[in-house]
Amino acid sequence: MKKRYRNGKIWDFEHEIGELGNREVILGLDGGTTSTVCICMPIFPFSDSFPDPLPVLARAVAGCSNHNSVGETAARETLEQVMADALLKSGSNRSAVRAVCLSVSGVNHSTDELRILNWLREIFPSHVKLYVQNDAVAALASGTMGKLHGCVLIAGTGTIAFGFTEDGRQARAAGAGPVLGDWGSGYGIAAQALTAIVRAYDGRGPVTILSSNILQTLGLSSPDELIGWTYADPSWARIAALVPVVVSCAEAGDRVAHEILQDSVEELALSVKAVVQRLGLCGEDGKASFPLVMVGGVLEANKRWDIGKEVVNHISKSYPGVLPIHPKVEPAVGAALLGWNFLMTESHKEACKR
Amino acid sequence: MKKRYRNGKIWDFEHEIGELGNREVILGLDGGTTSTVCICMPIFPFSDSFPDPLPVLARAVAGCSNHNSVGETAARETLEQVMADALLKSGSNRSAVRAVCLSVSGVNHSTDELRILNWLREIFPSHVKLYVQNDAVAALASGTMGKLHGCVLIAGTGTIAFGFTEDGRQARAAGAGPVLGDWGSGYGIAAQALTAIVRAYDGRGPVTILSSNILQTLGLSSPDELIGWTYADPSWARIAALVPVVVSCAEAGDRVAHEILQDSVEELALSVKAVVQRLGLCGEDGKASFPLVMVGGVLEANKRWDIGKEVVNHISKSYPGVLPIHPKVEPAVGAALLGWNFLMTESHKEACKR
Secondary structure, three states, X not given: OOOOOOOOHHHXXXXXXXXXXXXXXXXXXXXXXXXXXXXXXXXXXXXXXXXXXXXXXXXXXXXXXXXXXXXXXXXXXXXXXXXXXXXXXXOOOHHHEEEEEEEEOOOOOHHHHHHHHHHHHHHOOOOOEEEEEEHHHHHHHHHHOOOOOEEEEEEOOOEEEEEEOOOOOEEEEEOOOHHXXXXXOHHHHHHHHHHHHHHHHHXXXXXXXXXXXXXXXXXXXXXXXXXXXXXXXXXXXXXXXXXXXXXXHHHOOOHHHHHHHHHHHHHHHXXXXXXXXXXXXXXXXXXXXXXXXXXXXXXXXXXXXXXXXXXXXHHHHHOOOEEEEOOOOOHHHHHHHHHHHHHHHHHHHHHHHO | OOOOOOOOHHHHHHHHXXXXXXXXXXXXXXXXXXXXXXXXXXXXXXXXXXXXXXXXXXXXXXXXXXHHHHOHHHHHHHHHHHHHHHHHHHOOOHHHEEEEEEEEOOOOOHHHHHXXXXXXXXHOOOOOEEEEEEHHHHHHHHHHOOOOOEEEEEEOOXXXXXXXXXXXXXXXXEOOOHHHOOOOOHHHHHHHHHHHHHHHXXXXXXXXXXXXXXHHHHOOOOOHHHHHHHHOOOOHHHXXXXXXXXXXXXXXXXXXXXXXXXXXXXXXXXXXXXXXXXXXXXXXXXXXXXXXXXXXXXXXXXXXXXXXXXXXXXXXXXXXXXXXXXXXXXXXXXXXXXXXXXXXXXXXXXXXXX
């Protein structure tokens, strides 16, 4: 396949950059349905520990780069622009880039991966190493500082558990969307709460303060109006946004809200346990330690009713070696660290061959 | 409000009709999202029992008349056309119509009812009695021969329980769609089955023959492909169409499929019990008899695993007076009988005043 090193207007700034522009860097990208973040990090030497704080040269933000959502052309343009912005801000040329690690939602098959690799190849010189991953991988790397080992649990609007062994095997659980059983997700929690309101209203379920609290939040006067509100807009995020109301009802002692959160905890723990079991992350005796990276609004510990903590408690009953990690860096930094790790591993292999 | 008796091209046939065209009739309509059926029935005298078979003069079928789905103009045209077809087939003029009873989906508020009444008023002379109802009401009437007493349970793609007392009180349960807990519906059953496939695949749930049987039905080679299939088309009916596969898996002894159907039975029974309880249809001692009209593909007794029968068994444990009825006539006939009943009641009241 013919490789073209694209040199469009977007890259005009490169003519202005002096010698410092050749300092070697890595680009890490986290491409989501809402926004795309690109981090530019200098290459630092291999050692047992990372510099603290991590030396981030620049951070750039752009819109959606999920090709399923905005189409291929727009996704490509967004990715190219956000990388150019990050390089411009850090005063670097493309030839200074050692590796690009792009972690993007909507990448589920090797065909998606290959297509995106080809776009990147048109933008960068041939010596630049390119890596494309599903967005769960950067989330894991953001907690393990770039090492692909352990499990990540993401629980925001949706939920997925994704795990890796040190020898490169991987497994996932959930992540199939609301129709196919992502019950522990933010959408799952909120949809159960809306259902509880309808069931209390028509006599199928117990009375709950979810009714008054959620109707008030939505500005509705009766549970009858919930039907129209629910189906007026197919966005899952709009429904998932009600999770904080469910949490506050549970904290106020509402039994229905409490049970919904408890079910969510069991579902999220089950996803992680399925991955750990299949990959044997817990060792033969079931007691080996493994990192569990926790990402997403549902798992953030900003409430007394702490879903993330309950999930870990639940998992630790089966797998006492679970080591929960709340990442201190964002997924784009995880992607950059992942790129750095890939690069070091490849360099090491090449050195051994020589 | 100014009333117009519309006389468009659609009604040209009326010029050709002779004296027989003045024989008094009733129109009953069942307007759904898939199709609209209009029945033309002669007026028969009031007696303790209906003629058997019922004297249906004509039946006409047209497309969707749910104004939420096709818009107001198209819905009106469909309704007018199907009524004209039924009158043409029966050789009747509009002036021969004593009453029109229209039972249509998408009618949830009195404002919907009033708007549709106004359309009908433009089509028919002022002496014609007009009745507009939610489609669950015609389904009930199709089982009770036009009498609004008892409960109807509809379980097709969606599900709803709707009940009436003899003194005119009404109550409903469920019918809020898949996001809001219509778990016993055809969609609910099939979505649970699809979920069971994903859960078996990723290690969260037990192995089930639903996997091979449903994937084969859909022409898919792996559970991974289910995600794409599920979200490619938002139609609930497409998913609900998998219910027969779930039933056959349960009949083959699959435990997962059996539990899904058992859950559905409990959910459907719960909807009926909520309505019966609220309306007191079971009497003070809980033992009074009341009709339960069963409508929709999920409740049809064409299988060894008979969901409808199980629902009745379940209800009868709480309310031994439940009298299940599988209607012998279609909902449009139920609507016509309902129209006849309304008309007789009004005539009786007027006669008493005189």
